[in-house]
Amino acid sequence: MSARPPRPDLIAAAVAVGLFAVAAITGGVLHRLGRPVYAGAPPLLAQWLPHVGPGTPLAVLVAVLTWWRGPALAARLGRRPLLALSYVTAVAWTLSLALIDGWQRGIADRLTTEHEYLHEVPGITDIPATLSVFTTRILDFQPDSWATHVSAHPPGALLVFVWLDRIGLGGGAWAGLLCILVAGLVAVAVPHTVRVLGSDEAARAVTPFVVLFPGAVWFGVSADGLFAGVTATGVALLAHGVARRSGAAAAGGGVLLAFGCYLSYGLVLMAAVVLAVIVLGRTRRTALWALAGAAPVVAAFTLAGFSWPEGYHLLIERYYQGIATDRAYGYWVWANLALLTVSAGPAAAVILRRAVAAAHPRARDATWVLPLAAATAIAAADLSGYSKAEVERIWLPFAVWLTAGAALIPPAGRRTWLAVQALVALTVNHLVLTVW
Secondary structure, three states, X not given: OOXXXXXXXXXXXXXXXXXXXXXXXXXXXXXXOOOOOOOOEOOEOEEEOOOOOOOHHHHHHHHHHHHHHHHHHHHHOOHHHHHHHHHHHHHHHHHHHHHOOOHHHHHHOOOOOOOOHHHOHHHOOOHHHHHHOHHHHOOOOOOOOOOHHHHXXXXXXHHHHHHHHHOOOXXXXXXXXXXXXXXXXXXXXXXXXXXXXXXXXXXXXXXXXXXXXXXXXXXXXXXXXXXXXXXXXXXHHHHHHXXXXXXXXXXXXXXXXXXXXXXXXXXXXXXXXXXXXXXXXXXXXXXXHHHHHXXXXXXXXXXXXXXXXXXXXXXXXXXXXXXXXXXXXXXXHXXXXXXXXXXXXXXXXXXXXXXXHHOOOOOOOHXXXXXXXXXXXXXXXXXXXXXXXXXXXXXXXXXXXXHHHHXXXXXXXXXXXXXXXXXXXXXXXXXXXXXX
């Protein structure tokens, strides 16, 4: 049976929900005053569209079964079967949420608009040549300017979909399924990281929460879900390396984390989580192998002609050529945080409250270090001013690590918060049509 959550936890969740409500009301008022915040259902970048779809029954079924049996299965299954079940269930959860919008609208057409990566894929006939001139096409108002998402990211993101097309899996359906399948890896990576850096008990507590992660609404389908899966796997490999003295695992983590920086400029902020892993690790010297893994990735892109620093500075200029100039920092600097209420769920506020209370420099524990590291990355992204709106998907690679502290929630109250997490995702996906 679930117990009533302690009052401090209820207050933390209420503050998160209240912040979202204030952001929604303020966004509506500003729109009526002729000062729009440029988000269709503020603070969400979405369109109001109450609807059900073919994914509705499956999404409800996955949510109910995970709430009902998830904690018990997480407590008694063997580690490998549990991770396998976690991955399959997370994929089913994400896929079913996407199918609430239907196959075409929810999956197959999501990445095929004029703003998306697939719009540019047919024009990439020579990858080395593309990389050598990539930065020259970042700025807007040129005849050959990249599509919005391509210009806003390093070339790694575009290359993923080019490679997918080259192996015969072209088109929006395969691209969407790739994002869902890779995003599902977070349900393996986060518990494994907590296990090797903390305890098996804590990892088992995390598993149902990362499976029913509300951000799965945007995992299916956005490239940011793919980014989250890649970087989470990189963190897990690094954690395995520093905890189990495996140079190969640490090097593999370095490869994925470095490639993550070529998927999205903002993923350099994963450094906060990486540092937390190294601090928690038993053999920090092994982390040097991560640099050995990262170096070839950086060298390959640089030798091919793409300069990451140049691309980043041009991105900033492109950012202010568009809607960012109209989105007020004074609204979004706090409304962004309100969006975590839907992408990470109210339970994230509970976890962060408990992580702050548990923090002690002499007793480092993954259950509070990892969530606070993720919060640090989120705060840096927010204060930078380069994440005004749309962070319900942009911050997914950071937000998933807030679930790493789920063991801080008392066992008797976990099913209550699991239900809340699932309800948030189902409500959002049925009331609005998310975009991007």
